Amino acid sequence: MRKICYPVLFLAMLALTASLDTYAQHQPNIVVFLSDDHGQEDAGCYGNTEVITPAIDQLAREGMVFTRAYTPVSVCAPSRSALFTGLYPHRNGCSRNHGSVFEGIKSLPHYFSAAGYDVILAGKEHIKPKGAFPFTYMERHQIPAYLRGKHTQPFCLIVSLNAPHQPYFNLKGGQGNITPKRWLPNTPETRQYTAAYYDHVTLADQEIGSVLYWLERLGLNENSIQLYLSDHGPAFPFAKWTLYEQGIRIPLIVKWPGVVQPGTKTDALVSMVDILPTLLDMVGIAAPEALDGRSITPVLKQRTTAVNDRIYGCYTNLGVQGANEYPIRTVITDRYKLIVNLRSTHRFSLKAMDEPDKRAVIDAKRVLDSWLTSGDADAIHRVQHYRSRPPIELYNLAEDPYERVNQVHDEALDGTVMEMYQALTDWMKAQNDPLLDEMEAIKTQLRNK
Numbered sequence: 001m002r003k004i005c006y007p008v009l010f011l012a013m014l015a016l017t018a019s020l021d022t023y024a025q026h027q028p029n030i031v032v033f034l035s036d037d038h039g040q041e042d043a044g045c046y047g048n049t050e051v052i053t054p055a056i057d058q059l060a061r062e063g064m065v066f067t068r069a070y071t072p073v074s075v076c077a078p079s080r081s082a083l084f085t086g087l088y089p090h091r092n093g094c095s096r097n098h099g100s101v102f103e104g105i106k107s108l109p110h111y112f113s114a115a116g117y118d119v120i121l122a123g124k125e126h127i128k129p130k131g132a133f134p135f136t137y138m139e140r141h142q143i144p145a146y147l148r149g150k151h152t153q154p155f156c157l158i159v160s161l162n163a164p165h166q167p168y169f170n171l172k173g174g175q176g177n178i179t180p181k182r183w184l185p186n187t188p189e190t191r192q193y194t195a196a197y198y199d200h201v202t203l204a205d206q207e208i209g210s211v212l213y214w215l216e217r218l219g220l221n222e223n224s225i226q227l228y229l230s231d232h233g234p235a236f237p238f239a240k241w242t243l244y245e246q247g248i249r250i251p252l253i254v255k256w257p258g259v260v261q262p263g264t265k266t267d268a269l270v271s272m273v274d275i276l277p278t279l280l281d282m283v284g285i286a287a288p289e290a291l292d293g294r295s296i297t298p299v300l301k302q303r304t305t306a307v308n309d310r311i312y313g314c315y316t317n318l319g320v321q322g323a324n325e326y327p328i329r330t331v332i333t334d335r336y337k338l339i340v341n342l343r344s345t346h347r348f349s350l351k352a353m354d355e356p357d358k359r360a361v362i363d364a365k366r367v368l369d370s371w372l373t374s375g376d377a378d379a380i381h382r383v384q385h386y387r388s389r390p391p392i393e394l395y396n397l398a399e400d401p402y403e404r405v406n407q408v409h410d411e412a413l414d415g416t417v418m419e420m421y422q423a424l425t426d427w428m429k430a431q432n433d434p435l436l437d438e439m440e441a442i443k444t445q446l447r448n449k
Helices: 002-024 054-062 076-085 108-114 140-148 188-217 272-282 364-372 377-387 411-430 436-447
Strands: 029-035 064-070 118-123 136-138 155-160 224-230 249-255 264-266 311-315 328-332 336-341 392-396
Touching: 029 188, 029 272, 054 188, 054 224, 054 249, 076 108, 076 272, 108 118, 108 155, 108 272, 118 140, 136 140, 140 155, 140 188, 155 188, 188 224, 188 364, 224 272, 328 411, 336 411, 364 377, 392 411, 411 436
Parallel strands: 029 155, 029 224, 064 264, 118 136, 118 155
Antiparallel strands: 064 249, 224 249, 311 328, 328 336, 336 392
């Protein structure tokens, strides 16, 4: 009798183990590719035919591309903190570069670990304190070994890249002649800088491709939600370190096998703070009501075309190397964008634009200098505007996506300016923004203009 029972017991235990493994893997894995300083327009799937991005383009073919995705701030630490907390910078505490979130702030690993996920950040960190971000930390070269391991629980893997962050250098066999960007004056230095940046975008794409290869080879692809996004735009004038479109409009691609229709596109307004509640919603974890972000799963499922009617941004030069104090705030709607330069009497200044970068073959200072010495009036004006900006800027993004025509003095748009200014003021109040009084002072000037 005992000779019969042991095999039966063994088979029962084997079936139970298989059942538990199946249950553990029922939840989808999550892989988030996060690049550093990659502008939205600089990928093939966003219409750029010169930069080489086959891996990113593959994700786009298999998922949904967002054309109106934004980071709330155009420097690393605050944008990453917003991504992982679902809170705008002044609410999570990290509003300046190299800053820290407030004590007691919860982040992505808290929520997913509690739900049984293995939560890993592989690569660049730039978040602190580590106690607020209890990831399992590893280097990117360790990712294949991790993926090859036995997974008794689902994983949430953040692949955090360093590319295409400057310093820029042109790669052998890299980009040659490129089409000048419409928002930058056309000089040889601008073209070389752009080509070198494209080379670094391709480096980021190659790293993404290597992880996609392992997901496919190990049979993890179909049970893995995959996202691609960047923390903010590139280190160009009118991009990183500003709240102009090239600084805060980011690529966002979402692949959700069996849910998101491949090859789709949306112009829904999305903020980086929406990513955490979206990921939680995707796997059935309840998101705290106190988060600033909203789940965009209704957009992913094509049940609606929008979840936000406006989104917000904030920036300060404080914390940036060799920079002066230059706080900026913005509010964005489906058509218009209002920018408030709270210390517009200051000259915008930071080391990356004011001094040569000895590490690089081509740097931003040489680009700006080339505009000044070009003899072109528009190029010279662009440098002047970059350094000295008006208190308020209003752009019609539908007609002027590169923000060249400030319409704040158009009387026909006075109502739009006041409405957006009030919305921005109300948001700053809700965020406990320390510069609310300065917003109110500029508002008085608006009424008296």
